[in-house]
Amino acid sequence: MSEPPSAPRPPHGVLDLTAVREDYQATGLHRADLADDPLDQFRAWYADWEAVDPFDPAAVALATATPDGRPSVRFVLVRRVDHGFCFFTDTTSRKGEELAANPQAALCFGWIPLSRQVRAVGPVERLSDAEVDAYWEARPHGSRVSAVASAQSQPIADRAALETRRDEVAAAVGDGPVERPEGWGGYRLTPDEVEVWQGRADRLHDRFLYTRAGDGWAIQRLMP
Template sequence: MSHPASDPIAAFREAFARAEEREDHDPTAMTLATIDENGRPSARMVLLKGVDERGFSFYTNLESRKGRALAKNPYAALCMHWPKAAEQIRVEGRVELVSTEEADAYFASRVRGSQIGAWASEQSRPLESREELEARVAELTTRFEGGPVPRPPHWSGYRVVPDRIEFWFGKDSRLHDRFAYVREGEGWRCERLQP
């Protein structure tokens, strides 16, 4: 993109479509950065599961390290990097829970093993042994045998509601194109940034 688009969400969708065509690995993979109650940053990979005018969604255990950090400080940053497309998109904003209906619908779409895993894993907590986890999986597999697996109360989704979206397009000699969109009221102000 040599000039800024008027709508950063539409521009994101176009960039994501290019990444889906070009990238060897999962283009939904993105870095999520949070800040804990002590002001310390932490980053990890999560999967983008939805994007619309409201923001960028991902799902997780609400009692995980990231969930606890977001409960204390509901702001986050996302970074998607697609090397073959030579594009990177950064998103910053406040975080909110997705609706119960959205969480239920996405959970129902997951493979059964992942649904049971959401019940079995006390994500980010210490684990005595792999056998302990496998025993929990076996017990839950038996418990839910023959019926649907309900969404655990500690599992849902978050939406990063962007107030800043930055697009980076790799160019020769490191003279990259960068555009930052900053939310102003209901719209966006866009500015070109130095590479």
Template sequence: MADDPIALFDAWYAEAQASEPNDPNAMALATVGADGQPSVRMVLLKGHGADGFVFYTNRESRKAGDLRAAAKAALLFHWKSLRRQVRIEGPVAHASDAESDAYFGTRSRDSQLGAWASDQSRPLADRATFEARFAEMQARFDGRDVPRPPHWGGYRVTPHQIEFWQDRAHRLHERRVFTAGASGWSEGMLYP
């Protein structure tokens, strides 16, 4: 058994990439707004390592507003085919502009254009309005590379706690929890 939660995550994630039928990098992101209201949504993990877990989004979206109000988040990976979950909690900070630019450059052109066309999380009168804005962005950037919008970028969740949950028969699940401290990670177990 690994005593390094990042190495254990890497092993579980590799198994999920081999077995999950769709989006093994999908994770629930939980935030809390300035009003104390929690909110959760699915985002995609786009990078991870000892320094944290990275996802990208519109920095004017509701989730970004929540992260401005309280720069903490919880992540949940649920790999149903493996009967496993990983929970991660910690503070959140912006990924660097260089990281955001590099990732944005790997996205499909339509995804890049969509980042310019969408006022993510804000009311939309009808689908035709969004499609018209998308067509405007196609014309605006015709024949040119699409730069990263100034309001779009990455966030990094630095884990302070990581829990590995493994399904067991009769709901006698195994729960290993790692907590970050000044001298590294400490490990414990939780009752199912």
């Protein structure tokens, strides 16, 4: 039996994803369906997203940048949505240093199974000690111990050294309370720009951009 003809192979080491081609068949997003406030729109869409039962629904890509414009991006978990998006982290980390020097950030929720994306951009502020303490106390014991043991974003020799630090903290606190490190904190990104994106057939997607206008929001459709 002869071998079936094989597709031309890309050069060694190249991951060619050209043939990965999903069509986005959602029924679409109409201007009349949008909430006046993008955070209300977010909450409505978040309910749809939770219903998909993804792991982990709260994950979002957070982009920060140095004052001279070098960006960095990583996932965090959004823990509260009020008039902004709140997340928690080590404020002495790379993202914390960047936010201290340049308190602007962008979020991107990639809800691909729903053919949806939500982007938010705006200034970032530190959450109050009371807000951070409340969340810290809600974290499992092991997570609190690890946060004390880890100077986030700093190099460490190996895994064993990290686990030793963790074991030392665990032994020191025993079953007692784990004190929140000074540098562990939270931020709120209050958006002044939000874009909601709904994938459609043939890449003719629906996009709407909310921008602040006085006390409310202006909404424009963008080309895909």
